[in-house]
Amino acid sequence: MSQDCLIVTSEGNSIVCNVNVPDEVFVAGKSWIGIYVVNREKNEHYHKSQYVASATSVIRFNTLTDGIYDVRYFKEKYEKCFNTRVSIGQLVIPKYTVSDITSNEYKLHLTFNQEQLLPGDWFGLFKTSSMSQKHPIVQMSVDPKQNEYDIDLLPLNLEPYYFCSENGILTAKQERFEIRYYRSGCTCYNERAIHTRLWPSTFSMNLYSFVPSGICPLNEITKGALLVNINNINNEIKLIYCSNVKDFEIQIYNENELIYKNVYQPRSKEITISLSQTLIAPSIEIRLVCLATNHILEKKEHNMN
Structure with a gap:
């Protein structure tokens, strides 16, 4: 279905959702929109949610933390029909270089716009496939007075392309990597879990996430x-x-x-x-x-x- 059914914009620290969905994907009292931290895999791990009053309506989410979100429309329960990304605040995307594979060292060199760096910010190296913001391969804190950073990649055993044995057959595998940047105070919680007193609980690791304020694909890391x-x-x-x-x-x-x-x-x-x-x-x-x-x-x- 057309993404015109769900048009999402940001206004300050708010997200505005213009809904115009066909009748067959709207159920009164059951259709809803969820605001998710980008790359959260499971549909129950949302940050905020609201029911949709009609097939044509405008919904506003306020007081959101800066970062990149995925907005998802559900017909009912967790039957997702549409989703789109939106960002709040300034995106921080570094420039980067990777040491040539024939050089003596193997480092990732990052250069940020120093004016965008704030005290308490941090960034991490992630697998692109990682559907979590809490498990970086390596993490570094930001010094607002420093705009260049190096990550020694050699001991990390990154494997962008490799072969492994599956049932006795050598199978090619591919993985990509990216830098994700986070503002200080980027933690957000599942509001439903808090309001229903599920917090804290044995499932607390799934009830909060970090909102990235920038994602930089490392397309040059392609060979092991x-x-x-x-x-x-x-x-x-x-x-x-x-x-x-x-x-x-x-x-x-x-x-x-x-x-x-x-x-x-x-x-x-x-x-x-x-x-x-x-x-x-x-x-x-x-x-x-x-x-x-x-x-x-x-x-x-x-x-x-």
Whole structure:
């Protein structure tokens, strides 16, 4: 259905929802709109909500914390029909660079507009797939006098692209990463839980969240390792490797049999490998494996003939 059915704008610290939905998705006394922290996965984890009086109506939510929200329209219960994002306040999006995969270090360099930074602000590195604001891979506090920050990525074992075994079959997986920026005082609670005295409870971890005031996709983080310039003379192999994880191993397989493995340092290097055994077949597979996860970050086939 058309997103024109739910047009959402921000006015100061308020969100205004213009509703114009077909009759078949409106139920009097049961249709409602929920205000969610962006990326909250479950529909019961909302911040604020109001019932919709008619299929054509205007609803206003006031006194919201600065940040990015997802506004969702439900026909009844948790039957979601429409949703759209809206932001309140100033968005903080840094510029960034990532160390080249062949360099000695592997760092993310962030540059913020210093005028946007406030005391108590913080930011975190997240998996894009993380449907929570409470579990950053790494978190840093902001100094309003400092606009540049570095994150050492090497010990974090980021795996933007890798292979893992699923039921004995090597399967390719992909993950993306992003920076999320938060203002001081960005915590918001599920108001229904508070009003019905469910707070505090054993479910308290699901009853509050942090509202991000900026999301910066890190599109340059796409590769976990490289294996290049592979050549051989008889059973002596030369290659160049580059790794984006700190602890890794190079493995060589021949006809699905592991015939060589060794842990290497530093991050990037040209190496020579001597295979001591007779090959079953002329084709080998060279793998660079993250020791922390046992995932294959890069693999290349090479014909020894």
